[in-house]
Amino acid sequence: MKLMKKIIAAAIAGVALSVVALLPAEYSIDSNGLGGKLGFTALAQEPETAAPFDGVLEFNIGDYDPTADRIDRSVQGLIHQEDAPFHSAIIDIEIEDFGEIEHKFIMPADTTFVYSWKVLDALGDGVYYDFHGHPSSADAVNYPDGFEMAYAKGEGTEQHGSFTAPFSGYHGFYFMNIEQGPITVRLTVSGYWEEHKEMYRAVKGEVLKNESF
Helix, strand or coil: CHHHHHHHHHHHHHHHHHHHHHHHHHHCCCCCCHHHHCCCHHHHCCCCCCCCCCCCCCCCCCCCCCCHHHHHHHHHHHCCCCCCCCEEEEEEEEECCCEEEEEEEEECCCCEEEEEEEECCCCCCCEEEEEEEEECCCCHHHCCCCCCEEEEEEEECEEEEEEECCCCEEEEEEEEECCCCCEEEEEEEEECCCEEEEEEEEECCEEEEECCC
């Protein structure tokens, strides 16, 4: 008898739950008004759905223009592709007391390298340096007579940077030893060039090597 009473009570509770909660929440049916008062009818309202993502993000950052044409021009300005991997070299340049030397990289226009040079075991002012470029003999007719372009000059024991050739030709470093005794300049370079070599060397004003450009 007790079991029957529990079954009947559970059935009545289920019906009451359906009337008060399930019907208002699922189908917005609220015959006695309790569903609305308890907030169940609000659950039956269809939620607003966001528009599907179409794969395009919009930006409003200054005058940024995310068009394909703009992006193409940007990529062309930032990336200069080459047909081969970049070179890397560590070049120890020995310079005698009262010595001078010029080491050049033969580079096409718009190619780049990063570099560091340092006077090993410097005891004084290091070197006088002049980083500059010359056109090749074949291109010299397109430039004023004796043309060269200076990039950096001064005195010091080290320098680090990057360089992009403004024209095809010979680009590199002139070093004059201003230490007491012989020195070694270690030049570390990575980038693009066709060839690199010592072009000039002199000791106490006597020219030991002088190659034409």
